[in-house]
Amino acid sequence: MHIVVCLKQVPESQNVRIDPKTNTLIRQGVASVLNPFDYFALEAALTIKDERLDTKVTAITMGPPQAKEVLMDALSRGADDAILISHRAFAGADTWATSFTLAAAIRRLEPVDLIVCGKQAIDGDTAQVGPELATILNRPYATYVKSFEFVDDSHLKITRQTDEGVAVWRLPLPALVTVLKDVGEPRPRSYRATLRARRYEIPVWGPEELGVDEDSVGLKGSYTQVVRIFSPERKKDRIMLRGSVEEMVDELYYWLKEQRVPGL
Amino acid sequence: MKPLVDKELCVACGECIDACPVGAISVGDECAEISDECTLCGMCVDACQYGAISMPDVGTGADEDLSRYKGVWVFVEWRHGTVHRVSYELLTVGRKLAEKKGTDLCAVIQGHKLDGVEKDLFRYGAKTVYVVDHPSLAHFTDEIYGNVLVELVRRYRPEILLAGGTSTGRSFIPRVAAMLQTGLTADCTELDINDEGLLLQTRPAFGGNIMASILCPYRRPQIATVRPKVLRAEPLDMPVDGQVVRPDLPGACFVSRVEVLEEQVLEGPGANIAEADVVVSGGRGLQRKENFAMLEELASLLNGAVGASRGAVEAGLADPSQQVGQTGRTVAPVLYMAVGISGAVQHVVGMQGSKVIVAVNRDPEAPIFDVCHFGVVADLFEFVPAFIRKIRKERGEEV
Ligand SMILES: Cc1cc2nc3c(=O)[nH]c(=O)nc-3n(C[C@H](O)[C@H](O)[C@H](O)COP(=O)(O)OP(=O)(O)OC[C@H]3O[C@@H](n4cnc5c(N)ncnc54)[C@H](O)[C@@H]3O)c2cc1C
Ligand SMILES: Nc1ncnc2c1ncn2[C@@H]1O[C@H](COP(=O)(O)O)[C@@H](O)[C@H]1O
Numbered sequence: 001m002h003i004v005v006c007l008k009q010v011p012e013s014q015n016v017r018i019d020p021k022t023n024t025l026i027r028q029g030v031a032s033v034l035n036p037f038d039y040f041a042l043e044a045a046l047t048i049k050d051e052r053l054d055t056k057v058t059a060i061t062m063g064p065p066q067a068k069e070v071l072m073d074a075l076s077r078g079a080d081d082a083i084l085i086s087h088r089a090f091a092g093a094d095t096w097a098t099s100f101t102l103a104a105a106i107r108r109l110e111p112v113d114l115i116v117c118g119k120q121a122i123d124g125d126t127a128q129v130g131p132e133l134a135t136i137l138n139r140p141y142a143t144y145v146k147s148f149e150f151v152d153d154s155h156l157k158i159t160r161q162t163d164e165g166v167a168v169w170r171l172p173l174p175a176l177v178t179v180l181k182d183v184g185e186p187r188p189r190s191y192r193a194t195l196r197a198r199r200y201e202i203p204v205w206g207p208e209e210l211g212v213d214e215d216s217v218g219l220k221g222s223y224t225q226v227v228r229i230f231s232p233e234r235k236k237d238r239i240m241l242r243g244s245v246e247e248m249v250d251e252l253y254y255w256l257k258e259q260r261v262p263g264l
Numbered sequence: 265m266k267p268l269v270d271k272e273l274c275v276a277c278g279e280c281i282d283a284c285p286v287g288a289i290s291v292g293d294e295c296a297e298i299s300d301e302c303t304l305c306g307m308c309v310d311a312c313q314y315g316a317i318s319m320p321d322v323g324t325g326a327d328e329d330l331s332r333y334k335g336v337w338v339f340v341e342w343r344h345g346t347v348h349r350v351s352y353e354l355l356t357v358g359r360k361l362a363e364k365k366g367t368d369l370c371a372v373i374q375g376h377k378l379d380g381v382e383k384d385l386f387r388y389g390a391k392t393v394y395v396v397d398h399p400s401l402a403h404f405t406d407e408i409y410g411n412v413l414v415e416l417v418r419r420y421r422p423e424i425l426l427a428g429g430t431s432t433g434r435s436f437i438p439r440v441a442a443m444l445q446t447g448l449t450a451d452c453t454e455l456d457i458n459d460e461g462l463l464l465q466t467r468p469a470f471g472g473n474i475m476a477s478i479l480c481p482y483r484r485p486q487i488a489t490v491r492p493k494v495l496r497a498e499p500l501d502m503p504v505d506g507q508v509v510r511p512d513l514p515g516a517c518f519v520s521r522v523e524v525l526e527e528q529v530l531e532g533p534g535a536n537i538a539e540a541d542v543v544v545s546g547g548r549g550l551q552r553k554e555n556f557a558m559l560e561e562l563a564s565l566l567n568g569a570v571g572a573s574r575g576a577v578e579a580g581l582a583d584p585s586q587q588v589g590q591t592g593r594t595v596a597p598v599l600y601m602a603v604g605i606s607g608a609v610q611h612v613v614g615m616q617g618s619k620v621i622v623a624v625n626r627d628p629e630a631p632i633f634d635v636c637h638f639g640v641v642a643d644l645f646e647f648v649p650a651f652i653r654k655i656r657k658e659r660g661e662e663v
Pocket of ligand 2: 065088092304
């Protein structure tokens with residue numbers, strides 16, 4: 001079985017802010033990390049490998065050269081192979097261009113039985129890459145997967161989270177899933193895998209290796225265009241209530257009534 | 265590719281240097297220079313007061329006659345016999361967009377045994393309602409829901425398509441966008457028509473720290489999703505005199521590789537937390553599981569639901585179904601009360617969309633006070649019971 005895990009390097013979102021004075025992005029001290037949801041995608045793949053010893057896990061990422069760090073991390077936790085998809089032409093990709101590029105890479109890695117993505121990335125926050133990637137590759141997919149098991153060698157039984165509860169599906173392979181944290185606690189790096197990762201030379205694929213036209217990837221290959229970036233409007237000034245508990249209770253009641261909170 | 269610097273307009277002031285998150289900009293003798301480190305993020309464009317920096321254009325895709333696409337469509341989400349509220353919210357904004365463009369608002373509803381729920385959509389201004397009622401639409405699957413919507417779009421060519429950012433919309437609308445090879449903007453909080461007649465889509469990113477306005481200039485339809493409760497639903501005084509169209513679709517649309525084995529509506533304490541207008545959440549500050557009873561009493565007085573922070577769930581005080589935040593659920597009620605919650609970012613991203621946020625915490629330094637509208641520095645064990653008594657008293661109930 002061959003599993004491809006899609007990983008994304010993201011800025012630690014809590015530190016990304018716009019300076020209210022200059023209206024520019026504050027970049028000091030913003031570290032790049034593996035998208036937190038993608039740890040679960042990797043874990044899901046490694047769990048399958050634990051049970052099915054003939055499984056190979058390949059981690060891929062599209063990003064600038066330093067995105068290699070998340071691949072080193074994945075190798076240190078037990079991924080077998082890693083590919084960095086990186087080239088100037090990939091810059092500025094929207095979800096379509098990202099999915100298109102990842103799809104081209106996965107075609108080169110075929111046969112691939114299962115693709116695992118995180119639930120969403122915390123920077124773009126779209127949750128679109130998984131479904132778009134599956135659609136471009138013409139594979140069935142399931143999003144928000146909480147748990148899965150093999151029914152037989154070519155079928156998964158998955159449980160997906162919905163707004164109202166859960167749905168249980170039978171999903172034929174090859175397929176794609178995007179997973180939630182419920183799939184399992186991410187394992188730590190192992191000593192042996194880390195040693196191996198250090199010697200591992202991560203191949204770097206650009207448009208030529210992928211066999212794609214430079215005009216079909218990155219910003220040029222995108223359909224959406226970000227025309228403006230700005231700070232969210234500041235919330236109405238915060239009111240700190242004062243006085244005794246009784247006084248604060250009365251005041252809060254008054255304000256909530258004022259704000260027309262239903263039920264009051 | 266790099267952003268374009270207009271040498272005439274650039275005054276070499278250097279503002280853009282600070283704006284660049286990857287340090288790709290330097291200022292030469294006469295104007296800004298952008299190096300190969302550039303990731304085309306666009307931050308410098310907005311930072312330049314002189315309008316000297318612009319982004320290169322996005323792709324146009326295959327040549328197509330965009331003027332053949334007309335009308336604003338809303339995908340109406342049908343769930344177990346009812347229409348999801350987000351659909352009414354979308355019809356309301358869609359109506360305004362259609363007016364501005366001088367075009368019609370239409371709705372698409374898919375499901376099985378719809379029993380006339382489509383009639384309701386005329387009250388929100390839909391001129392045409394496309395109804396697809398088929399046994400294989402009784403349960404949601406990305407493939408069939410996607411195939412049907414794609415088939416309808418190809419046939420009738422709407423210019424704009426809106427859908428709810430629910431677990432359903434967020435799952436299958438990307439499939440629709442990819443099949444149609446067009447752009448998709450997720451979780452918009454504002455939609456408008458710009459001067460060129462394009463759909464201007466504004467959405468938060470980076471956990472709400474940044475807003476971005478997005479266009480899809482060269483592909484149709486322009487597709488956007490909007491989360492429930494972000495916009496207001498306003499019915500018309502009089503329903504419009506619209507028509508119902510039941511298109512005949514090829515059988516191939518109704519084939520799915522996925523088989524639905526079971527669907528369960530969640531029971532348990534967190535069941536209705538995403539839908540409730542009032543959410544009262546507890547954190548580690550509640551100390552013991554029994555103390556959550558107090559929050560339940562308050563929530564039930566307000567017809568609301570009880571949520572929890574990750575800390576409270578991990579300490580076994582609350583059920584995992586109640587967890588609000590990055591790894592839990594995202595909620596945006598009218599009132600969110602955070603009781604005994606410190607306010608870690610991972611929690612905040614799951615609730616910051618709420619209209620009114622009240623924080624009750626003993627520690628005046630708790631970060632939750634940075635995001636609240638009303639802050640109460642008090643012992644929650646005194647404050648919450650007193651607040652419950654107040655509500656009961658105001659209602660004239662015995663206390
Ligand atoms: C402010 C802002 C707003 C944006 N809004 C939109 C928008 O509305 N529509 C749009 O089309 N694009 C948008 N983009 C661009 C979009 O974020 C990027 O295209 C990005 O590559 C996709 O990331 P995501 O965060 O949306 O991914 P998601 O779809 O949320 O990511 C889900 C999963 O896909 C996989 N994945 C995602 N990216 C990669 C990658 N590069 N390499 C490997 N695996 C990956 C991971 O498994 C990840 O967990 C926006 C970008 C910014 C900065
Ligand atoms: N030097 C570079 N090499 C490869 N890709 C880059 C480089 N600089 C920026 N990028 C791209 O910048 C984009 C930023 O990520 P995102 O917009 O989240 O998809 C990614 O598509 C990267 O591939």
